[in-house]
Amino acid sequence: MFSDRRYALDFLSNIPPSRIENYLTDEYWTRNGNVRDPLISFRKEILGVEKEVIFSRDQGLSDYKRLIEKLIRSLSEYEKKSFDDIYYDLILPKSDVLKFRLVNQDFENGTIPFKDVISFVESTKKALMATASAVVEPKKYFPRIALKEAESFIKACRFGQTEIGSFVANVICPLNVEKGDSDEEQNEMFSDLRKEEFGRKVTKTFMKTIDHLTTSIEQENIEKILDPPIRELIVSSNFCESLFEMNQMDGTSISVSLRGAPSGPSLGETPPMVVINSEYFPRFYEISKQLRREVEKPVRNVFVGQVSGLRRDAAEDLLDGQVIFEFKHEQEIIEARIELDQKLYDLACDLHKSKGWVSVEGMLIKKGKYYYIEQGTKFKKIEIK
Numbered sequence: 001m002f003s004d005r006r007y008a009l010d011f012l013s014n015i016p017p018s019r020i021e022n023y024l025t026d027e028y029w030t031r032n033g034n035v036r037d038p039l040i041s042f043r044k045e046i047l048g049v050e051k052e053v054i055f056s057r058d059q060g061l062s063d064y065k066r067l068i069e070k071l072i073r074s075l076s077e078y079e080k081k082s083f084d085d086i087y088y089d090l091i092l093p094k095s096d097v098l099k100f101r102l103v104n105q106d107f108e109n110g111t112i113p114f115k116d117v118i119s120f121v122e123s124t125k126k127a128l129m130a131t132a133s134a135v136v137e138p139k140k141y142f143p144r145i146a147l148k149e150a151e152s153f154i155k156a157c158r159f160g161q162t163e164i165g166s167f168v169a170n171v172i173c174p175l176n177v178e179k180g181d182s183d184e185e186q187n188e189m190f191s192d193l194r195k196e197e198f199g200r201k202v203t204k205t206f207m208k209t210i211d212h213l214t215t216s217i218e219q220e221n222i223e224k225i226l227d228p229p230i231r232e233l234i235v236s237s238n239f240c241e242s243l244f245e246m247n248q249m250d251g252t253s254i255s256v257s258l259r260g261a262p263s264g265p266s267l268g269e270t271p272p273m274v275v276i277n278s279e280y281f282p283r284f285y286e287i288s289k290q291l292r293r294e295v296e297k298p299v300r301n302v303f304v305g306q307v308s309g310l311r312r313d314a315a316e317d318l319l320d321g322q323v324i325f326e327f328k329h330e331q332e333i334i335e336a337r338i339e340l341d342q343k344l345y346d347l348a349c350d351l352h353k354s355k356g357w358v359s360v361e362g363m364l365i366k367k368g369k370y371y372y373i374e375q376g377t378k379f380k381k382i383e384i385k
Helices: 005-012 017-026 064-079 083-091 114-136 148-156 184-193 198-218 237-246 278-295 342-354
Strands: 030-032 039-046 049-056 095-103 167-174 253-259 273-276 299-311 321-329 332-340 357-367 370-382
Touching (some): 005 064, 017 039, 017 049, 095 114, 114 198, 198 237, 198 253, 299 332, 299 370, 321 342, 321 357, 332 357, 342 370
Parallel strands (some): 332 370
Antiparallel strands (some): 095 167, 095 253, 253 273
């Protein structure tokens, strides 16, 4: 719960009565009495016993925040929810909450080494980014995660109050996320996802992917991740890598649970909690590398783009040269290096200057952190209207 109770109470005074009424209505409490009464009563039958909560319609009342605190404590008792959970539901937009509990005897006092918490937060962000990208476009590897929808989702998320008991962190994920400025095709795709709110789709996919991974490891059936059947969940290398990076602490297990937004749609068959045992994390790294190797197998193709850079020493004018070729491949902007003979390099120089378009045929290969187009490369100028 909140480490500074007075600080929490000050925030309670900012919760408008209308927000409380909406929450209670969404949770199937029924208003009792005259709507003009200064005190508002709501009732609900729980396990055969009628319960009542009361709060003030006058937010300027000197004791308003004490009444709201009493209300939340009563709701916590009646609905079997924590004080913090109800508080977040009242002050935040409709949101799911992902709860991460790092289990290690060294963390029982609720603290964690500084370097480890920084790594944990950054890798959690990467895991959510990979999940949001997979919701828009499922695939085994994202060379660069930069989909506008994923970025918009991450910007909307909040890191909530930590809790005592090992190390517990809450990530608050709004269900309704505004789409970013994206191209027409992605906007259309995002519109389709609105049938189920984007934030909810991300949190459900996040939990299902972790469950799928841990179950596959337990059953020694990694093949269904590397080569998933049609319509089976596709796990990305990026997601596996971020899970591995999430836990660099020996002997630490992580439990992840999902609490759905009040009044939000049902979570359906989404697992409410998944425990990741400490010995699974090295396996995530292995799976990540296997998925990436599969995707990065060289494939011969024709690519269309522009020359974005030239790499030949001016003193070596008569020699072959290397150009940087920028093009779009599977929704990602890629810069690949191409070795050209003198004649084609001169053509590339002209196209770089005029910002002309180029068609390149060859094998797209990744070596370390750079892409190359090799093996019988065909490099020619094209006209695009």
